[in-house]
Amino acid sequence: MISKPPIVGTFVTLGNLERRFDRLINTVLEAYDALPKPVLIQYGGTSPSAELLQVSQGNAVSFVDYVDHSSFNHHIKSSSLVIGHAGVGTLLTCQLHGKTPLMMSRRKMFGEHIDDHQVEFLALAVSRCDALAIEAMDDIPCKADQAVASIRIAKRSSPIIVDLKNYLDSLR
Amino acid sequence: MTRPLRGCLVSSCGGHLTELLAVADSFRSEKCIFVLNRRILLPPLLKNKSIFIRHSERDFVFFCNLLEAWLILRRFRPDFILSTGAGPAIPFFIIGKLMAIRMIYIETLASVTKPSLTARLAYPLADRFYVRNPSMLKFFPEAIVVNDL
Numbered sequence: 001m002i003s004k005p006p007i008v009g010t011f012v013t014l015g016n017l018e019r020r021f022d023r024l025i026n027t028v029l030e031a032y033d034a035l036p037k038p039v040l041i042q043y044g045g046t047s048p049s050a051e052l053l054q055v056s057q058g059n060a061v062s063f064v065d066y067v068d069h070s071s072f073n074h075h076i077k078s079s080s081l082v083i084g085h086a087g088v089g090t091l092l093t094c095q096l097h098g099k100t101p102l103m104m105s106r107r108k109m110f111g112e113h114i115d116d117h118q119v120e121f122l123a124l125a126v127s128r129c130d131a132l133a134i135e136a137m138d139d140i141p142c143k144a145d146q147a148v149a150s151i152r153i154a155k156r157s158s159p160i161i162v163d164l165k166n167y168l169d170s171l172r
Numbered sequence: 173m174t175r176p177l178r179g180c181l182v183s184s185c186g187g188h189l190t191e192l193l194a195v196a197d198s199f200r201s202e203k204c205i206f207v208l209n210r211r212i213l214l215p216p217l218l219k220n221k222s223i224f225i226r227h228s229e230r231d232f233v234f235f236c237n238l239l240e241a242w243l244i245l246r247r248f249r250p251d252f253i254l255s256t257g258a259g260p261a262i263p264f265f266i267i268g269k270l271m272a273i274r275m276i277y278i279e280t281l282a283s284v285t286k287p288s289l290t291a292r293l294a295y296p297l298a299d300r301f302y303v304r305n306p307s308m309l310k311f312f313p314e315a316i317v318v319n320d321l
Contacts, residue, residue, distance in 0.1 A: 015186055016186040068213030068214075069189075069193075069212070069214070069215035070215060070216075087186070087187045088187040088188075088190065088191060089186055089187030089189070089191070092187075092190050092191065092194050092281070115286075117282050117283065117284070117286070117288075118282070120284035120285050121282040121284055123284075124284050124305070158195065158318075160195055160302060161195050161197045161198045162198075163302075163318060164195055164198035164300075165197075165198045168177055168179075168198065168202065168252065171252060171274055
């Protein structure tokens with residue numbers, strides 16, 4: 001029998017890239033006291049050090065490398081707070097479930113991605129009030145409160161679906 | 173009763189797959205297979221409908237992907253290929269073009285000021301090309317802008 005994933009207070013997602021993104025994990029753990037508990041960190045390619053795992057053992061923090069699609073949706077939907085890298089998949093899933101995530105963009109200069117498209121994407125998302133940007137530990141407490149308190153209409157429809165459907169119909 | 177179309181949906185895993193699934197309502201009633209470049213735990217929509225190809229990172233595995241694309245498309249004979257990127261799209265678009273299959277590309281939301289390499293390569297091959305940000309029109313003047321973020 002497959003058990004349902006537990007409900008977490010804060011879900012942190014680094015996506016499935018193989019590049020490290022220690023900056024986000026370190027920032028999140030520095031702001032631990034301000035986060036809804038428990039905290040689940042999906043770390044992808046940023047495997048935590050033994051020291052970090054040991055420090056986290058005494059706290060309500062757990063780590064997982066990857067989660068499947070259903071679990072990802074479950075964690076985004078059920079957690080009080082979502083923190084993530086500025087990935088499109090993360091933002092779209094948050095929109096689907098009416099969540100405002102805190103996001104930090106991966107940067108090329110730190111070897112976190114092949115270019116800085118996440119920087120531009122996050123700026124666009126912030127300008128449209130779809131995400132809140134974080135860069136350091138100090139950003140998290142007040143933005144976490146803002147994100148948890150925000151109520152959004154879950155996004156269900158999309159103009160592209162209509163256009164695509166019409167195009168496919170024209171192929172019959 | 174209209175015959176369902178046969179669709180080949182190509183995507184890398186992660187955010188690109190999420191973008192593909194975000195438009196699933198457009199192809200849900202068609203007969204589709206999914207082509208992915210990494211073995212993952214599949215969401216319900218993809219179960220029993222997915223084929224996995226080798227994972228290329230802009231290396232010689234690309235040529236293996238060309239062969240895989242030819243074998244898959246020759247066997248499945250889709251009416252259309254739909255892709256949200258990234259890399260797996262190109263071998264399928266190249267072989268799809270040779271087989272005169274209709275090709276649809278959706279550029280990622282993440283392309284705000286610069287297009288992805290996949291988009292630049294897919295644009296001359298695609299029959300329908302969507303971008304999410306109007307800023308992309310200067311790179312792809314024939315693209316359809318669907319700005320719903």
